[in-house]
Amino acid sequence: MKILVVDDEKWMRDMMELWINKLDNGSEMTGLAADGQEALEKAMALHPDLILADIMMPRMNGIDFLRNLREKGSGALVIFISGHSRFEFAQSAVNLGALGYLLKPVDYGAFSALIQKAAAILAKPKNEAAELFAEEDYYAALLKEIKAYIASHYTEGIGLETIAREFSFHPAYLSKLFNEHAKCSIVDYLTNIRIEKAKELLLDVRYSISDVANLTGYQNAKYFSRVFKKSVGVTPSKYVIARRR
Numbered sequence: 001m002k003i004l005v006v007d008d009e010k011w012m013r014d015m016m017e018l019w020i021n022k023l024d025n026g027s028e029m030t031g032l033a034a035d036g037q038e039a040l041e042k043a044m045a046l047h048p049d050l051i052l053a054d055i056m057m058p059r060m061n062g063i064d065f066l067r068n069l070r071e072k073g074s075g076a077l078v079i080f081i082s083g084h085s086r087f088e089f090a091q092s093a094v095n096l097g098a099l100g101y102l103l104k105p106v107d108y109g110a111f112s113a114l115i116q117k118a119a120a121i122l123a124k125p126k127n128e129a130a131e132l133f134a135e136e137d138y139y140a141a142l143l144k145e146i147k148a149y150i151a152s153h154y155t156e157g158i159g160l161e162t163i164a165r166e167f168s169f170h171p172a173y174l175s176k177l178f179n180e181h182a183k184c185s186i187v188d189y190l191t192n193i194r195i196e197k198a199k200e201l202l203l204d205v206r207y208s209i210s211d212v213a214n215l216t217g218y219q220n221a222k223y224f225s226r227v228f229k230k231s232v233g234v235t236p237s238k239y240v241i242a243r244r245r
Helices: 010-022 036-046 062-071 087-095 108-123 126-134 137-153 160-166 171-182 186-202 209-215 221-232 236-243
Strands: 002-006 028-033 050-053 077-082 100-103
Touching: 002 010, 002 036, 010 028, 010 108, 028 036, 036 050, 036 062, 050 062, 050 108, 062 077, 077 108, 100 108, 137 160, 137 171, 137 186, 160 171, 160 186, 171 186, 186 209, 186 221, 186 236, 209 221, 209 236, 221 236
Parallel strands: 002 028, 002 050, 050 077, 077 100
Antiparallel strands: none
């Protein structure tokens, strides 16, 4: 798999080159570019299979680069790597069919997982690539990891931003992926985990409502009560009275 790396920071290009050389899946660095215009020229000349590109670059930003790339007929897979977390960039990346969007500082595990995903897509016959792109085992593995992380950390004050940062994804991009493949939002999933645990704890006479709030990741008991009522239909206190009869 031939990879083109595009970033205006030399240290980032060097790090990507080192990481690519560590891979054992036959990946090779085919070129480096420091801005979007240079990247477009090299992409058309070198025909890489995968392009790792920054979003904010001189002469042409990553979104315009990807748009021009598609207009010129290139089907190269693109992963954006950026220090910018602005929603419109991630949304444009999703709409243009980017394979992934990683936030700096990039975690090697997340980087490696996306590279392996790209390799799996490229290994499939062309008539299967579109289907694999949409329903790759990668998504199942990613969802499993996210759910496991939530199960281990729901007692903390985590939210979408925290989870996205943990997995080195843009929040908007991760939210879209989770919605599409888990059929619910990350926030709803996290809330459901917390409320189900809260229902158990409320029946334990050792814990007050404030205790239960803290034990399920809510620092404010009043806010916890509002969320609980919205989810269950009654306040925590009424739930306790009804269940302890």
